[in-house]
Amino acid sequence: MKSIIISSLLFLMCLGIVETAQAEKDDISLEAYEDSLAGLAEIIMMDTIADNRLEAANVFKKTLKAALKKQGAFDYPFDSLKTISIQQPEDNKFRIFTWQLCHDSNTFEYFGMIQMNATKPKVYELADKSEKVRNPKHETLTTRKWYGALYYNIRPFTKRKRNKYYLVFGFDAYSYTERQKILDVLYFQNGRPKFGAPVLVTQEEGQPDEVASRYIMKYAASSAATLNFNDELNMVIYDHLIMFGSPYKEEGITMMPDGSYHGFKYKRGKWYSVEKVFTHKQEVAPVVKPTLGRGRKTNPLLGPGKN
Numbered sequence: 001m002k003s004i005i006i007s008s009l010l011f012l013m014c015l016g017i018v019e020t021a022q023a024e025k026d027d028i029s030l031e032a033y034e035d036s037l038a039g040l041a042e043i044i045m046m047d048t049i050a051d052n053r054l055e056a057a058n059v060f061k062k063t064l065k066a067a068l069k070k071q072g073a074f075d076y077p078f079d080s081l082k083t084i085s086i087q088q089p090e091d092n093k094f095r096i097f098t099w100q101l102c103h104d105s106n107t108f109e110y111f112g113m114i115q116m117n118a119t120k121p122k123v124y125e126l127a128d129k130s131e132k133v134r135n136p137k138h139e140t141l142t143t144r145k146w147y148g149a150l151y152y153n154i155r156p157f158t159k160r161k162r163n164k165y166y167l168v169f170g171f172d173a174y175s176y177t178e179r180q181k182i183l184d185v186l187y188f189q190n191g192r193p194k195f196g197a198p199v200l201v202t203q204e205e206g207q208p209d210e211v212a213s214r215y216i217m218k219y220a221a222s223s224a225a226t227l228n229f230n231d232e233l234n235m236v237i238y239d240h241l242i243m244f245g246s247p248y249k250e251e252g253i254t255m256m257p258d259g260s261y262h263g264f265k266y267k268r269g270k271w272y273s274v275e276k277v278f279t280h281k282q283e284v285a286p287v288v289k290p291t292l293g294r295g296r297k298t299n300p301l302l303g304p305g306k307n
């Protein structure tokens with residue numbers, strides 16, 4: 001009962017701020033917006049009632065959009081939003097806000113906003129339509145049909161001269177037994193964001209090159225997997241996965257890291273696969289000892305330990 005009362009009060013407070021801002025030509029300060037957003041973010045992550053979490057996520061989306069449309073909002077850090085990922089590329093052309101909603105232990109949804117660094121505020125809302133993406137490796141997607149994820153890194157590169165593209169790295173809690181890490185490609189066409197471009201080239205001896213628009217790595221929820229940019233090697237690094245019998249009955253035969261790493265190396269506008277980045281390799285996948293009951297993720301955003 002206490003949870004319901006607290007959540008209801010926060011909903012009313014945040015809705016009131018948005019309605020007041022619209023009525024008064026957005027006279028609400030960014031600090032006031034941030035206070036409301038921080039309260040909603042806590043409900044999204046911590047409330048035990050699914051309907052409260054969903055309502056908070058929807059109100060958060062509306063409130064954040066109103067805040068980001070304020071003049072000067074691009075330079076406001078929103079530091080108190082600890083469970084909301086805010087990623088900004090080196091060129092400061094934009095920044096991406098993403099957040100995760102857990103409907104239940106087997107269903108997750110993602111929300112996002114792209115805020116452009118422009119004289120006139122411009123914000124693009126991202127709609128998670130992952131379940132409608134039939135060919136995720138190759139489809140080009142839009143803000144209205146986005147392969148939802150919680151982004152944790154972004155790296156710019158050029159596909160052709162003057163054409164700026166961005167590798168975006170994301171986490172998807174996916175299901176009770178499996179997680180996903182996603183390497184997507186973001187670019188802007190006629191000023192509007194697009195996701196997915198044929199720049200990820202997998203090369204295997206004796207096989208024709210396979211060109212993909214994004215890379216998705218699915219692995220056991222009880223394990224940890226890396227997919228990120230390595231600054232020292234100047235390349236994308238990711239775990240090589242093998243089939244393995246999980247110690248958890250519900251996972252069965254699943255995919256787990258074997259201790260070796262593959263990668264993608266940039267060359268003339270594309271990213272080419274590299275096998276066996278390091279020479280060390282374990283014979284079997286490492287067994288993860290259970291924590292919090294059954295080895296569920298300890299980091300509420302990115303899973304157990306690895307990016």
